[in-house]
Amino acid sequence: MFQVLVNANFDFMGKRNILLVCSLLVVVASAVVLAVHGINLGIEFQGGTELQVRFVESQDLGTVRSVLGDAGLRNYQVTTIGDPADNDVYIRVGLSGSEEEERDQVIALVLNALTPGELGDLAAAGVIDLNRTSQRELLNKLAAAPGLTEGDATLLAAAVLEARRENAIFRSMDELAGLPGMTPEVFDYLEKQATVGPFALRSQSFIGPAIGHELMEKALWAVLGSLAGMLVYIWIRFQFQWGLAAVVALAHDTVITLGLFSLFGMEMSLPVVAAFLTLIGYSVNDTVVVFDRIRENTRTKGSTMAFTDLVNLSINRTLSRTIITSGLTWIVVLALFLFGGKSLASFAFVLVVGTVVGTYSSIYIASPILVVWRSLVAKRAASKHLGRASAGRAATKKKVS
Amino acid sequence: MSTQLLWKFALIIGVIAVAVFYVIPPEERINLGLDLRGGAHIVMEVDTDSALQYELELNQSRIGQTLKERGISYESISPAEPTVMEIRGTDVSRSDEVREVLDQQVGRWAIRDLGSGDWRIVMPPEYRTYVENAAVTITLNTIRNRIDALGVREPLVQQQGMAGDRILVQLPGVEDPERAKDVLIEPALLEWKEVTYPPGVTDFGNWAPPVSREQAAAMFGGTLPADTELFPETFTAADGTLGTLWWPLKRVSVVVGNDLRNAQRTADEWGESQVSFELTSDAGRRFQAATQENVGRRMAIVLGGKAGKSVLSAPVIQDVIRDQGRIHGGFTVERAEDLALQLRSGAFPAQVNIIEERTVGPSLGLDSIKAGVIAALSGFIGVLVFMLIYYRLSGLNAVIALALNMLIVLGAMGYFGATLTLPGIAGLILTVGMAVDSNVLIFERIREELRLGKTVRSAIDQGFSRALMTILDCNITTLVAAFFLFSYGTGPVKGFAVTLTIGLLASMFTAVFVSRQIFELVLGSRSHRVESLSI
Numbered sequence: 011m012f013q014v015l016v017n018a019n020f021d022f023m024g025k026r027n028i029l030l031v032c033s034l035l036v037v038v039a040s041a042v043v044l045a046v047h048g049i050n051l052g053i054e055f056q057g058g059t060e061l062q063v064r065f066v067e068s069q070d071l072g073t074v075r076s077v078l079g080d081a082g083l084r085n086y087q088v089t090t091i092g093d094p095a096d097n098d099v100y101i102r103v104g105l106s107g108s109e110e111e112e113r114d115q116v117i118a119l120v121l122n123a124l125t126p127g128e129l130g131d132l133a134a135a136g137v138i139d140l141n142r143t144s145q146r147e148l149l150n151k152l153a154a155a156p157g158l159t160e161g162d163a164t165l166l167a168a169a170v171l172e173a174r175r176e177n178a179i180f181r182s183m184d185e186l187a188g189l190p191g192m193t194p195e196v197f198d199y200l201e202k203q204a205t206v207g208p209f210a211l212r213s214q215s216f217i218g219p220a221i222g223h224e225l226m227e228k229a230l231w232a233v234l235g236s237l238a239g240m241l242v243y244i245w246i247r248f249q250f251q252w253g254l255a256a257v258v259a260l261a262h263d264t265v266i267t268l269g270l271f272s273l274f275g276m277e278m279s280l281p282v283v284a285a286f287l288t289l290i291g292y293s294v295n296d297t298v299v300v301f302d303r304i305r306e307n308t309r310t311k312g313s314t315m316a317f318t319d320l321v322n323l324s325i326n327r328t329l330s331r332t333i334i335t336s337g338l339t340w341i342v343v344l345a346l347f348l349f350g351g352k353s354l355a356s357f358a359f360v361l362v363v364g365t366v367v368g369t370y371s372s373i374y375i376a377s378p379i380l381v382v383w384r385s386l387v388a389k390r391a392a393s394k395h396l397g398r399a400s401a402g403r404a405a406t407k408k409k410v411s
Numbered sequence: 412m413s414t415q416l417l418w419k420f421a422l423i424i425g426v427i428a429v430a431v432f433y434v435i436p437p438e439e440r441i442n443l444g445l446d447l448r449g450g451a452h453i454v455m456e457v458d459t460d461s462a463l464q465y466e467l468e469l470n471q472s473r474i475g476q477t478l479k480e481r482g483i484s485y486e487s488i489s490p491a492e493p494t495v496m497e498i499r500g501t502d503v504s505r506s507d508e509v510r511e512v513l514d515q516q517v518g519r520w521a522i523r524d525l526g527s528g529d530w531r532i533v534m535p536p537e538y539r540t541y542v543e544n545a546a547v548t549i550t551l552n553t554i555r556n557r558i559d560a561l562g563v564r565e566p567l568v569q570q571q572g573m574a575g576d577r578i579l580v581q582l583p584g585v586e587d588p589e590r591a592k593d594v595l596i597e598p599a600l601l602e603w604k605e606v607t608y609p610p611g612v613t614d615f616g617n618w619a620p621p622v623s624r625e626q627a628a629a630m631f632g633g634t635l636p637a638d639t640e641l642f643p644e645t646f647t648a649a650d651g652t653l654g655t656l657w658w659p660l661k662r663v664s665v666v667v668g669n670d671l672r673n674a675q676r677t678a679d680e681w682g683e684s685q686v687s688f689e690l691t692s693d694a695g696r697r698f699q700a701a702t703q704e705n706v707g708r709r710m711a712i713v714l715g716g717k718a719g720k721s722v723l724s725a726p727v728i729q730d731v732i733r734d735q736g737r738i739h740g741g742f743t744v745e746r747a748e749d750l751a752l753q754l755r756s757g758a759f760p761a762q763v764n765i766i767e768e769r770t771v772g773p774s775l776g777l778d779s780i781k782a783g784v785i786a787a788l789s790g791f792i793g794v795l796v797f798m799l800i801y802y803r804l805s806g807l808n809a810v811i812a813l814a815l816n817m818l819i820v821l822g823a824m825g826y827f828g829a830t831l832t833l834p835g836i837a838g839l840i841l842t843v844g845m846a847v848d849s850n851v852l853i854f855e856r857i858r859e860e861l862r863l864g865k866t867v868r869s870a871i872d873q874g875f876s877r878a879l880m881t882i883l884d885c886n887i888t889t890l891v892a893a894f895f896l897f898s899y900g901t902g903p904v905k906g907f908a909v910t911l912t913i914g915l916l917a918s919m920f921t922a923v924f925v926s927r928q929i930f931e932l933v934l935g936s937r938s939h940r941v942e943s944l945s946i
Contacts (some may be wrong), residue, residue, distance in 0.1 A: 013858070062775065117768075118589060144587030150744060171586065171773075175449075178774035212775040214588065218766035221454070232899035241889040245883060281834045284904045286897055288841065288911070291892025295848065302881040331855040336802070338794050338851070339844035344839055344929040345790035351782035353833055354448075361841070 018326040023318045026378035033375055037262055047272045052139025052279040056228050057105040057219040059116040062212040063124065064179045065097040066141075074099060074124075081123035083116070091352060096178075098212065105219055117214050129394060139207035140180050151203055166191040179210040228285040234288050237261065244294075250303055255296045255379035259371040260355055263293050267364045276356040285360035292339070292361075293368030296332050297376040303328050304380070315383050321377050331388045336369040419928050426920070427815065429517060430822030431628060440825035444832030446903050448584035449731045449773030451591055455554075455763050457576045463493050463539065465600075466663075472516055474647030474690060475663035477512050485528075485638035494534035499637070501528040546761040547576055554578060556756035557595055577766070588770040590749070596763045599753035600715030601688075602659040602667050603698065605705060606725065607639040615708040616727045617823050620644075620656045629655045636889050638662050639767040642713055644722035647741075658722050660711050661844055670694030672734075673756035676747040679739065684747035686738045686780035695734030712738055714750075715758075783836035790840045791817075794847055802854055804945035808851035808929045812921040816846050819917040820910060829913075832906035842914025845889065849922035852878045853887075854946060867941040873932055875923070882923060 053060050074088050078101070085104035092098045103116050129139060138151055146169060152163040169189045174180065183201055186192060237257050244253035264286060276282070303324035313322060341363060347358035426939050434440055445452050471488045478485055478501070486500025506524060512533065514524050521533040533658045534542075549553050551570060558566045558580065567581035609630040621627035627641055628634060635641070641662065644656045653812050674688040690698055702710070711725040742750065771779075794813070798806035820839060824831060831839075857874030890912060899909035934941050 030676040049733060083919065089910070121589075142587075144590060146587075147745065165792065175527055175773040175777055176776075199542060209770070211775070212772045214768070214770045216765065216768040218456075218764075220456075221767050228899050232895045235898075236892045236895040239895065242889055243888055246789075280904050281837075281907070284834060284900060284907050287892050287896045287899070288907075291889035291896075292845065294888045295845075298884045298888060299852065299881055306877075316764075318640065327859065328855075331851050334855070335848045335851045338797060338847050339841075341797070342790035342840050342844035346786045349782060349786035349789055351779060351786075353779060354783070354837055357834065357837060 013330070018324060018329045020329075021322060021324050022325050022373055022393075023378060023381055026374070026381060030378055030382075033262060033371075037265050040266045043048045043269045044265075047275075049268070050275055050277045052277045053215060053217045053222075053279060054272070055103065055187045055222045057217050059103040059120070059217075060213075061120055061211045062099045062213040062214075063101065063115065063166070064089060064212055065099060065100050065209045066179060066181050066206065067208070067361050068094075069099055070098050071099070074101075077123050078103075078120065081119055083119060092264035112268050115231060121211065124209055126208065129205070132205060135280055136203070138204045140170065140183075140186070140204050141174070141207045141210040143204075151200075151253040153194075155199045155203075157193060157195050158401060164190060166190050166196070175212070178212060180206045182206060225280070231288070232283070232287060233264070236287055240290065240294050243302070244298070248305065251383045252301055252380065254375045255383070256294055256301070258379055259297055259368075259376040260290050262291055262371050262375050263364055263368045266367050267360055270363050271356075271360060274359070276359050279356060280354070281357040282360055285364075289360060289368065293371065294363060296369055296372035298330065299328050300325055300372055300377055304377070312339075321381055325373055325377060334371070336365055340365050348372060412659045414527045416928065416931055419924075420932070421525050423755065423925055423928065426819065429816045433822040433825035434818065437821070440826075440829060441821065442830040443776075443919060444767075444830045444835065444903055444906055445581060445583060445769070445776075445777045446771050446833050447546045447592075447831065448914055449767065449771050450581065451585045451770040452766060452869075453580045453582070453592065453595070454571070454767035455513055455550075455580070456760075456766045457547045457550050457578065458762040458764060459543040459546055459576060463496075463534070463811055464490065464532070465760055466542045467494075469494050469667055470889055472663045472665075472667060473515050474512065475497070477516060477663075480700075481508060482642045482845040483512070483514065489625055489637070491531070493859065494539055496532050498530075498532070499528070500660045503532065518696050521574060523873075542760075543576075547578075549577055549757070549760045550763060553757045553759055554580060554595055557752060557916070558582070560752045560756060561591060561594060563591075578763075579710045584773065586771070586773070588768075590745075592750050592765065592768070594752060595751075597753055597758075598715050598722075598759045598762065600667070600758040601671065601721075601754055602664040602713045602715070603701070604664050604711045605701065606711060607636060607659045607661055607779075608708070609842070618709075620658050620725075622654065622656060627659055635659060642711065642720055644711075644725070658711050658725060660713070660722075664674070664713075665692050665710070666690065666698050666816070666879040670697075671754055671757075674751045676742075676744070676751045677737070679737070683739070685740075685741045685746050686742070686747055686754065688736055688738070690901040691732040692734065699731055699733045702728050703868075706730065722873075726865060761783070767792040779923070783897060787836055791843055798847065798850070802946055804933075805854055805857075805930075808926050808933075809847065809854070809922075811852060811929065812926045813846060815925060816914065816921040819921065820914045823913045824910070824918070824924055829909050830872070830906050831910070832903035834903045835910045836905035838907040840911035842911060843920065846914060846918035846922055848885065849878070849882045849918055850926060852881055853922070853926070857944070857946060861944070861946075867944045868934065871927075871934075875927055879923065882919070886919060889915055 070088065071088050075086075078086055078088070081102055085106050087100075087102045089100050090098065091100040101120060103120065133139070138147055140148075142192060143151075148167045148170060149163060152167050153160065155163065158166065166189070169191055170186065173185065173189060177185070180186065183204075183206055184199065187197055196361075235259060240260060241253040241257045244256050267286070267289065270364050271282075304321055306319050307315075307324050308317075311323075315323070340362065343361035347356050347362050350358055441472065467490045471490070475485075475488050483505055484500075484502055488496060488498045491497045498509075506528070508525070509530065510522065513520075513530065517532060519535060521535065523531045523533075525531055547570065555568050558568060558927050561582075563582045563585060565583055565901050569577070569579040571577040571579045572584035580595065582591055594812050606615075608615060608618060610632075614691060621630055624641060631639075633728075638661055639659050641657045641664050642660050644654060644658060647656055648654050669694070670691050672689045672691050674686055676684055679685050679689045705728045707727065709725045709727050712723045713720050713725050723738055726739075739748075740750075756773070793815075795810050798813075804810060817839065821844060830904070856878045857870045860873045861867070881927055892910045893915070896911070897905060900908055
């Protein structure tokens with residue numbers, strides 16, 4: 011049987027003070043990174059416009075930028091995205107990049123700026139751009155093609171759009187030649203009546219300022235709400251201080267993950283907030299598993315063992331489970347990070363980092379807090395007891411004298 | 412196999428059968444979100460202030476028309492505040508008649524005679540609320556009508572927001588979001604207005620309107636009459652350059668947008684696209700009166716659009732028109748179709764602004780599906796390989812439970828008609844990462860019990876029963892987080908919360924119950940002594 015850490019017997023609690031201080035330092039460092047570096051907020055939170063465009067030919071970003079500047083836009087970013095061979099360009103325009111009344115027109119402004127003048131002239135002459143055309147426009151065009159029945163035209167239009175869906179863009183008219191239902195006559199007709207424009211639009215988003223504000227507020231409440239939910243649940247199932255210990259560990263995970271998120275300049279979006287909430291829900295599991303074991307051991311061995319040793323024993327006994335489970339989850343989120351594409355990368359990043367930090371915190375934050383709390387309570391009880399005892403003694407002394 | 416075990420397996424097979432039933436065929440059962448199939452997600456806000464303005468304009472138009480019919484002269488009717496309008500310069504001697512007209516037209520409003528022929532009319536607050544609510548409802552219906560006319564399959568239109576003044580529209584598979592947006596939010600408020608000719612003009616048909624605001628003002632000797640406003644008309648000159656004409660038009664319209672009964676694209680005698688319309692009988696009566704009065708003069712057709720109001724054309728009225736007419740405007744086929752659609756579906760009673768829009772093209776959606784499936788599969792295979800190597804045959808047990816878990820999640824999604832989004836795919840595979848935790852907890856506990864020298868059977872019993880409370884605690888805490896996720900999220904994030912929740916609930920069944928029954932099946936009857944366990 012393959013096994014890890016069968017008879018692990020590490021003295022986790024022995025180093026608790028050093029590690030608690032180290033953790034505190036890392037949390038402070040993360041907070042500083044957050045304060046200095048800030049978080050790269052996506053348009054969902056800031057408002058603005060976002061477009062992903064695929065070009066036929068490789069683009070010089072400087073040229074794209076100056077074209078947008080000439081169109082009167084300000085406060086925009088242009089970057090490549092994905093595989094460079096795809097010529098995908100990502101354009102983001104901030105809310106302050108245009109006049110208030112035309113904020114929701116920015117998409118049209120950008121698209122017009124990217125469209126060369128010749129294409130506009132061709133469009134005026136009724137020539138359609140196959141990389142941008144709608145199904146209706148294409149159908150209207152094909153309906154007038156020589157030798158096509160209405161049914162043929164519908165089928166051919168569907169075939170053209172399906173090919174565009176597969177390839178995202180037509181790089182030349184020749185790509186149309188092999189499509190099912192294409193005849194030489196229709197192809198000749200299309201060569202005159204259609205063209206392939208320089209780009210295809212892959213996605214577009216516009217978020218107004220009101221939405222961003224709302225989402226930000228909602229995100230904050232959701233995170234705080236789920237932390238409070240954890241506190242209450244563990245309070246009910248265990249005791250208040252156990253819940254508190256778990257929530258401190260969760261806050262620790264959240265802050266450190268946020269710090270790394272900021273350091274790597276990842277972009278905050280709705281799915282990323284979802285990832286943080288998932289992290290909170292997941293990271294608490296390790297803590298709960300250890301807590302459950304501590305409680306069980308307290309019941310069976312509580313009378314013969316010191317609490318610190320009990321905690322150590324419980325962590326050691328659940329250590330193999332903790333490492334295997336975290337490892338398996340890590341495999342899954344790493345796969346998402348590596349293969350999930352750009353939209354899932356920031357989301358998976360939070361979980362890749364959070365899984366590791368969360369595992370650490372359930373061992374080195376939540377349990378030590380329990381131990382520290384216990385010893386503090388014990389000390390206070392002792393000093394109270396001591397105080398009462400000495401007061402009593404003084405009183406007796408008085409009586410005697 | 413004991414009868415009890417037989418029943419348990421019957422239950423498991425039943426669950427599998429139901430799940431399979433709701434999964435197959437997947438392309439019909441599983442709804443793909445807009446981020447995967449491509450489409451537009453648009454949130455609009457109804458500007459209720461503009462609804463009040465339109466309401467004022469409509470009443471002004473009615474009052475003006477009636478005063479005119481009664482032959483009562485007045486200087487101007489104009490809005491003073493969002494809910495107040497003022498009439499100036501009516502004939503003082505006929506103020507009883509003016510009040511009668513006002514009582515008849517806007518009886519529930521607060522009407523005040525300011526003296527010397529001026530009137531102030533205030534909209535009551537409850538009527539204001541009514542107008543604001545009606546604006547949202549009518550806009551909602553108008554949008555529904557327009558979407559139906561667009562021919563989008565499976566659209567979603569929903570009222571949203573705290574104030575209920577937001578409208579969410581989802582249009583799956585839309586290839587041309589800009590057009591869809593244009594069609595949806597264009598107010599399409601059509602009005603017919605009389606031209607105010609400058610003093611001294613006699614050849615009404617051939618009069619050339621001014622080309623600038625300044626020129627217009629100069630024509631009227633410096634200032635426009637109070638009842639007149641300038642409206643632009645864009646035209647293309649012979650040399651291809653664009654120019655603007657400024658038409659001086661009466662503020663009060665003869666006919667307003669909602670008076671239309673029908674509109675459609677037709678072709679004129681040269682095959683050029685135009686829009687033909689029909690008016691309601693009431694509007695037709697007013698239109699008849701107005702055209703009768705204006706034969707030989709021009710009347711302007713004004714379209715209120717996103718960019719403000721502009722003149723589409725200003726034809727010379729050749730004859731009395733009752734309830735049918737045509738609009739020329741050098742339209743393309745698509746533009747004429749869209750305009751007819753907008754006019755037909757009704758005008759918005761308010762300005763509508765887009766406050767959020769996300770459109771994913773179908774090709775990007777396809778890429779996302781590929782990436783999501785590759786990521787999910789590689790993660791699943793990673794977990795599977797580890798479980799088989801580390802727990803051997805018991806690992807196989809866990810893998811069966813995990814596969815069943817995924818099947819149940821997909822089946823439940825099919826049953827509820829839930830939508831699978833890209834974050835949802837991530838949620839699906841994350842569920843695997845979390846569900847496997849239950850198996851690991853149980854297996855590690857069984858190993859521990861075995862190490863303590865317990866028999867296989869009691870180790871399994873102890874392993875399952877001891878781990879159960881821990882598993883429950885773990886899953887409930889995650890469900891708490893999923894609850895907040897659901898209440899926070901919109902669209903794709905909600906999809907993620909849904910898959911996560913269903914996955915966790917299913918894992919309680921698969922990892923605890925199903926996995927246990929597989930052990931029972933393999934170990935055979937209770938009386939039989941088992942020496943070793945592949946774990």
